[in-house]
Amino acid sequence: MIEEILQFDTELFVYLNSLGSTNFDFFWLSLSRPEANIILYLLVLMLYISIEPNKKSFVINLLLSIIILVTISDQFSNISKDFFQRLRPCFNESLIDSIRLVKDSCGGKYGFFSAHASNSFSLAIFFGLLLFKKNKLLIFxxxxxxxxxxxxxxxLGVHYPIDILIGVFVGIVNGTFIYGAYLNTLNFFNK
Structure with missing residues (x-):
């Protein structure tokens, strides 16, 4: 059963990866850079802080929550990669001739699960919930x-779809959990 799932995952990866075009490589490379998340969410953070009451405990709690959020997401991905040791597709010798590797480097040897997916969804859910009362569309x-x-x-050729799906799941759970912890801490300081 697991072998069939992994085979399907590989076939789906090869298909999706083959849909790429050099005309769009720059766009996808840009999205994959860490700055793609950092710049957006720094702007959102600055906007949020500017429209909320500027209590010192509020800002400190918010910043600590974001640091914890990204740290948990990133480190859990690293632990998972070391534990499962699933080769990235770009390190899989049997796939090298079947894929488009857009990046100059492949990254670390193992790819299960994607820290990019986990980090980006952790931040998306956290900020989406944070701003939900102001604009319900933002979370989407x-x-x-x-x-x-x-x-x-x-x-870019560096992750299988299952790496992404598990990263998305972990990110959603992490973002929701840290947002709940953020609210509890905020309520504690506002007593």
Whole structure:
């Protein structure tokens, strides 16, 4: 059963990766850079802080929550990669002639699960929930943005679809959990 799932995952990866075009490589490479998340969410963070009451405990709690969010997401991905040791497609010798590797380098040897997917969805869900009362549409826009970042990893040839799906799941759970912890901490300081 697991072998069939992994075979399907490989076939789906080869198909999706083959849809790429050199005309769009720059776009997908740009989305895959860490700055793609950092710049967007720094702007959102600055906007949010500017429209909320500037209590010191509020800003500190928000910044600590974001640091914890990204740290958990990133480190859990690293632990998972070391534990499962699933080769990235670009390190899989049997696939080298079947894929488009857009990046100059492949990254680390192992790819399960995608830290890009986990980090981008953690941030999307956290900020989407944070701003939900102000604009309910933002959570969907942030999730769409995170989806494009996640898909870029398949396009570039460095992650299988299952790597992405598990990263998305972990990111959604992490973003929701840290947002809940953020609210509890905020309520504690506002007593």
């Amino acid at each position: 826009l942030f999730a769409l943005y995170a989806f494009f970042i996640s898909y870029s990893r398949i396009y």
